[in-house]
Amino acid sequence: MPVAVLIVDDNARFRVRARRSLEADGYTVVAEAADGASALAAARLHRPSVVLLDIGLPDMSGLSVAERLAREPDAPAVVLTSTHDAADFGDRVTSCGARGFVPKSALSGDAIAALLA
Amino acid sequence: MARSLAQTAEPSEALARALRAIGESLGWRLGTLWEPVPDRPEALTCVETWHAFGVPAEEFETASRAISLASGEGLPGRVWASGQPAWIPDVLADENFPRAPAARRAGLHAAFCFPIRSARGVLGVIEFYTGEARRPDLGLLRTVTAIGDQIGQAVERRRDSEALSAKEARHRAMLDAALDCVVTMDHEGCVVDFNPAAERTFGHTASDAVGRDMAELIIPRELRESHRRGLARYLATEKEVILDRRLEITGLRADGTTFPVELTITRIDVPGPPTFTGYLRDITDRKAAEAELRASRARIVEAADEARRRLERDLHDGAQQRLVELALDLRMAQTRLDDDPARARELLDAALDDLQEATRELRELARGIHPAALTEGGLRPALEALAARSSIPARLVAVPDARFAAPVEAAAYFSVAEGLTNAARHAAAENVEVEVVHVDSRLCVEVRDDGRGGAETSAGSGLRGLADRVAALDGQIDIVSPTSGGTVLRVEIPCGS
Numbered sequence: 001m002p003v004a005v006l007i008v009d010d011n012a013r014f015r016v017r018a019r020r021s022l023e024a025d026g027y028t029v030v031a032e033a034a035d036g037a038s039a040l041a042a043a044r045l046h047r048p049s050v051v052l053l054d055i056g057l058p059d060m061s062g063l064s065v066a067e068r069l070a071r072e073p074d075a076p077a078v079v080l081t082s083t084h085d086a087a088d089f090g091d092r093v094t095s096c097g098a099r100g101f102v103p104k105s106a107l108s109g110d111a112i113a114a115l116l117a
Numbered sequence: 118m119a120r121s122l123a124q125t126a127e128p129s130e131a132l133a134r135a136l137r138a139i140g141e142s143l144g145w146r147l148g149t150l151w152e153p154v155p156d157r158p159e160a161l162t163c164v165e166t167w168h169a170f171g172v173p174a175e176e177f178e179t180a181s182r183a184i185s186l187a188s189g190e191g192l193p194g195r196v197w198a199s200g201q202p203a204w205i206p207d208v209l210a211d212e213n214f215p216r217a218p219a220a221r222r223a224g225l226h227a228a229f230c231f232p233i234r235s236a237r238g239v240l241g242v243i244e245f246y247t248g249e250a251r252r253p254d255l256g257l258l259r260t261v262t263a264i265g266d267q268i269g270q271a272v273e274r275r276r277d278s279e280a281l282s283a284k285e286a287r288h289r290a291m292l293d294a295a296l297d298c299v300v301t302m303d304h305e306g307c308v309v310d311f312n313p314a315a316e317r318t319f320g321h322t323a324s325d326a327v328g329r330d331m332a333e334l335i336i337p338r339e340l341r342e343s344h345r346r347g348l349a350r351y352l353a354t355e356k357e358v359i360l361d362r363r364l365e366i367t368g369l370r371a372d373g374t375t376f377p378v379e380l381t382i383t384r385i386d387v388p389g390p391p392t393f394t395g396y397l398r399d400i401t402d403r404k405a406a407e408a409e410l411r412a413s414r415a416r417i418v419e420a421a422d423e424a425r426r427r428l429e430r431d432l433h434d435g436a437q438q439r440l441v442e443l444a445l446d447l448r449m450a451q452t453r454l455d456d457d458p459a460r461a462r463e464l465l466d467a468a469l470d471d472l473q474e475a476t477r478e479l480r481e482l483a484r485g486i487h488p489a490a491l492t493e494g495g496l497r498p499a500l501e502a503l504a505a506r507s508s509i510p511a512r513l514v515a516v517p518d519a520r521f522a523a524p525v526e527a528a529a530y531f532s533v534a535e536g537l538t539n540a541a542r543h544a545a546a547e548n549v550e551v552e553v554v555h556v557d558s559r560l561c562v563e564v565r566d567d568g569r570g571g572a573e574t575s576a577g578s579g580l581r582g583l584a585d586r587v588a589a590l591d592g593q594i595d596i597v598s599p600t601s602g603g604t605v606l607r608v609e610i611p612c613g614s
Contacts, residue, residue, distance in 0.1 A: 011438060013438070013442055014438065014441060014442065014445075017442055017445040017446065017449070018445070020445075020449060021445055021448065021449060024449065024452060024453075083433055083437045083438060083441055084433070104441040104444075104445075105440065105441045105444035105445070106444070107445060108448060
């Protein structure tokens with residue numbers, strides 16, 4: 001069964017390419033969100049297995065969204081992403097409950113699968 | 118007699134009167150006064166003469182005034198050299214008497230001469246002549262010598278007192294003319310002296326101030342106690358804590374306002390209880406200038422930091438995003454290469470578009486940081502490019518072809534950029550003109566638009582940042598922006614000839 005993905009990023013052009021890339025690799029993109037609040041709402045509504053989550057969101061840090069998602073029952077697997085380095089965000093990247101981090105320029109279905117394994 | 122004479126008149130007038138008084142009371146015929154020549158102190162000259170009524174003295178007096186005598190020469194010279202009185206029974210029989218011929222024709226025979234002496238030495242000599250030869254009268258000589266001493270001391274005191282008055286007058290003139298306030302205080306803390314600068318600065322007249330307690334007068338209430346304690350401690354221990362150092366304190370004006378003051382206190386060296394002189398300078402302006410300097414430095418550093426943050430943001434939001442998109446497009450093209458080459462080609466075309474966009478944005482970013490055209494070609498190509506990119510029609514009226522120092526060119530360039538931005542964004546102008554001319558040793562930049570007026574330098578960080586940049590180069594920035602319309606941004610930057 002295809003894996004349901006929620007893509008969260010405030011940059012529309014990136015969401016287009018991310019969707020294209022993940023669908024080409026067999027993922028089903030069930031929803032997109034452009035900020036933290038709508039990301040949490042979409043996660044509750046569509047119950048994705050995976051959330052591709054940009055850290056730099058306009059209303060709150062993606063790391064905060066990750067922490068909140070981790071507290072939900074049946075929490076999705078969160079994969080963090082950014083144009084910045086993971087190192088720029090410090091310890092919270094590992095402690096917020098996400099499965100891992102993929103730099104945007106290296107995004108692919110395989111990179112995500114590696115983190116979920 | 119000599120004392121009263123010397124006190125009432127100028128020394129020279131007093132000596133002339135003394136001559137007549139002595140001559141008349143002795144009943145002798147003629148008297149002369151000799152003093153050293155002003156710039157040749159070893160020569161004596163006759164400065165005053167007297168003769169009794171009826172004496173044919175003209176020739177002798179003329180002869181006396183005409184000659185100058187060296188030390189030891191003639192009767193005056195003799196007394197001058199020895200400092201002792203002398204008596205000549207008959208000058209016509211004396212070997213050391215140059216004026217003998219004139220003396221004969223005047224019928225003069227006996228003569229005596231006595232010195233006018235003071236603590237400083239012999240100030241001059243006085244001679245007297247009479248009509249017949251006489252034997253030395255030692256009693257008379259002693260008397261006139263005592264008179265000479267009295268006259269000498271009186272003249273000396275008079276000269277000293279005049280010198281002191283002149284010195285005091287000079288000091289008073291210095292205090293009156295001084296730009297700094299000079300306030301003198303006695304050991305009880307009362308004002309003794311208050312110069313005109315102090316009157317102007319503190320707002321009290323000297324006559325009001327003198328005699329008043331200085332702390333009550335010019336020291337703010339909350340500082341008075343520590344002033345009084347400091348003074349008391351100094352008087353008790355003689356320990357100098359604040360003398361002869363530059364202090365910054367607060368002064369109180371007559372109208373109740375306070376202001377920052379730079380103060381130096383010295384103790385005046387006179388016998389008895391101490392007197393202190395304070396030199397005060399109103400440093401309100403200097404403090405304001407220092408504060409503005411600190412503030413503008415902080416603004417400049419903050420502007421540099423803000424520019425860096427903006428740069429990071431622009432790179433992140435712009436060029437980096439484009440490169441991410443490029444990477445994802447190429448990756449997609451890669452995966453499609455074998456099974457769907459047509460789709461792969463579409464993806465590669467899209468990747469090339471992304472690359473164009475990224476390059477364009479980076480170029481724009483670089484221009485915003487510091488345009489290559491300015492560095493390479495100077496103001497003309499850089500301003501032409503600015504005018505071409507302006508969203509409203511911009512005419513470049515004049516721009517020098519010469520090159521200037523990099524900071525000057527940068528200031529001129531960013532002045533035009535700011536002017537064009539404001540014309541489009543705030544003034545909603547329809548036309549804008551740019552004129553840059555090199556006049557004397559200044560580069561004058563004007564950006565004139567026909568839009569809404571009412572702009573101010575304080576408004577907007579862009580203009581304030583420009584103002585700081587221009588001030589750092591000792592330039593000037595002006596905005597003429599009447600509410601009726603139109604704005605002229607004018608910047609002048611010193612640039613050498």
